[in-house]
Amino acid sequence: MKKESASARGTRLGFQRISIAVLLIAVIAVGVLAAFQWRAFRHSRLQSEYALSFIETSRALMTQMVNAETGERGFAITRQEDFLAPFTEAGAAIPAILTQLKTMAADAPDQVARLDRIADMWRQRSERLASVIALTREGRADAARNAILTGRGKALMDQLRGEIDQLVEQQQHMLSTRLAAVDAEETATRWTMIAAFAIAIATLLAALVITNGDRKKLADLVTAERRTAVALEEAHEQLTSKASQTQLELRDASRLLAAAVSSAPILLWSQDKNLVYRWFHGRPLGLDPEIWIGRSDQEALPESIRDTVMSNNMAALESGKPRTYELCYRGRRGEKWYDIHIEPTFAADGAIEGLTGVAVDITERKKREQNNRLLMREISHRSKNILAVVQAMARQTATTTPEPQAFVERFAARLEALGATHALLVDEGWTGADLLELIRSQLAHQLDQQVFTSGPPLKLxxxxxxxxxxxxxELATNAAKYGALSTPSGRVDIVWTVTPAANGESWVQLSWKETGGPPVQAPKRKGFGQVVIERTVSRALNGTVDINYDPQGLSWRLRFPLAPDDEDRASAHSA
Known part of the structure; x- marks a missing residue:
């Protein structure tokens, strides 16, 4: 019995030692796991911050390239050096941004190679931009325009945009992978700690059952086990807290990344080989992206764009090559333009498993291009009209003025009068001119001295x-030579009225009355000025002219209709 009792005590002591050893191993294992998990969390957070910084820098690079192109186009249209500021700033900023991106991507040879391609394409694009600017400065507007219309610059910009989008997409994929890895590590650690805690408790209970005869040692063992349990719980709480904090930081980084992408007019998506949407970022056609998940092109797309999108997607799947195209969608909110780039995705065995795509909203760019075309047509139309007026003025002045010096003086004065009127029209955006300002432009030096006006506000x-x-x-020139403005005591009154008519139109009456000048005589021959005040202005305005060569002073009256839309402008102007 003694031998059996000693053997039992030896077995009990041995089991106690084994239990303590198991508990110590469990504590050490949990501590090691916690340390490795913290290091993994910290590394993932740094990598996420790097990915976000890389994406933001890539966006800044694309923005600078677009700014350079905008500056070149503005200068080509206006020939004003101020418009070259974005081009100059971009030229200085882009090399620095490329250098920064290469430094950040030093450990990724594929990204460095893509950045080298971007730098080479930008060098070609900047040379073309500089060529257009040089042609514009040399006054070779047609050559500059032809250089723009070749489409080579747009092709380079599309390639640049595609390369930059690839950089961004790669970083987004890396970030998503890291988040998934963190979740997996957290789950594995949690279950490892639970298992270690369970093993420790099971070992402790077994030791209590076997060693119930040795109370002091049992109490010491229980105390040790409790301390171990408390340490494990504290370690678990610390690890859980750190894991939660790291997860929140990673989620914040993900939200920042999503915000950075959502702030740009960009849509991102992925589809399987059946063209069913797997995920979508952005608000396609103004709808919630969740609506698209699990639906195919046939089910999700409006009929107006369905065939175009599906034909390009099928072509990309069949050829295994990327495709880029522009798409116009006309919905209830108006017309939207997108620059779309799609690429096949491949499985590990090389088989095509679906598509990824990016769509950039280029509606504003299209509007600017349309406005530029309208502006060029309007400039051409206005130029032709002005040249026709100048040609008629030159022909009529030459007919009535055979002396070269007199022709130069009269023609120059008439050109100056025409230029003053055009300056008013340019200031108002060619929507018309205020009648009082028009009078001021022709008789500014006599206004309120010998020339007096009266009439309501009227925009012609x-x-x-x-x-x-x-x-x-012509009236002012005639008055200065022969009429009321040829003497200090002379006076000219210019009066106008606007009278509504029954047919919805209004009639404007403009009168010129001279008094206090030398006796007036009717001209013996009709020159260019006489033709203008008697016939040209009445025919152009579909009105009538009455002229009276009263010896006491010349009087001239013009009556012409004001169309309803012109009347609305006059009313708005007076208000």
Whole structure:
């Protein structure tokens, strides 16, 4: 029995030692796991911050390239050096940004190679931009325009955008992978700690059952086990807290990344080989992206764009090559343009498993291009009109003025009068000119001294402004030579009224009355000025002219209709 009792005590002591050893091993294992988990969390957070910084820098690179192109286009249209500021700033900033990106991607040879391609394409694009600017400065506008219209610059920009989008997509994929890895590590650690805690408790209970005869040692063992349990719980709480904090930081980084992408007019998506959407970022066609998940192109897309999108997607799947195209969607909110780039995705065995795509909203760019075309047509139209007026003025002045010096003086004065009227029209965006300002432009040095005006606020259409401006110039020139403005005591009253008519139109009456000048005589021959004030202005405005060569002073009256839309402008102007 003694031998059996000693053997039992030896077995009990041996089991106690084994239990303590198991508990110590469990504590050490949990501590080691916690340390490795913290290091893994810290590394993942740094990598996420790097990915976000890389994406933001890539966006800044694309923005600078677009700014350079905008500066070149603005200078080509306006020929004003101020518009080259974005081009100059981009030229200085882009090399530095490329250098920064290469430094950040030093451990990724594929990204460094892509950045080298981007730098080479930007060098080609900047040379083309500089060529257009040089042609514009040399006055070779047609050559500059032809260089723009070749489409080579747009092709380079599309390639640059595609390469930069690839950089961003790669970083987003890396970030998603790291988040998934962190979740997996957290789950594995949690279960490892639970298993270690369970083993420790099981070992402790077994030791209590076997060693219930040795109370002091049992109490010491229980105390040790409790301390171990407390340490394990504290370690678990610390690890859980750190894991939660790291997970929150990673989620914040993910939200920042999503915000950075959502702030840009960009849509991102992925589809399987059946063209069913697996995920979508952005608000396609103004809808929630979740609506698209699990639906195919046939089910999700509006009929107006379905065939175009599906034909390009099928072509990319069949060829295994990327495709880029532009798409116009006309919905209830108006017309939207997208620059779309799609690429096949491949499985590990090389088989095509689906598509990824990016769509950039280029509606504003399309609007600017349309506005530029409208502006060029309007400039051409205005130029032709001006040249026709100048040609008629030159022909009529030459007919009535055979002496070269007299021709130069009269023609120059008429050109100056026409230029003053055009300056008013340009200031108002060619929407018309205020009648009082038109009078001031022709008789500014006599206004309120010998020339007096009276009438309501009235904004004339652009064509009426040109013809009335010429008539006022001819009347003022005649008065300065032969009429009331040839003497200090002379006076000219310019009065106008606007009278509504039954048919919805209004009639404008503009009168010129001279008094206090030398006796007036009717001209013996009709020169260019006489033709303008008697016939040209009345025909151009579809009105009538009455002229009276009263010896006491010349009087001239013009009556013409004001169309309803012109009347609305006049009313708005007076308000």
């Amino acid at each position: 259409p652009s064509d009426a402004s040109q013809n009335i401006g010429l008539a006022l110039h």
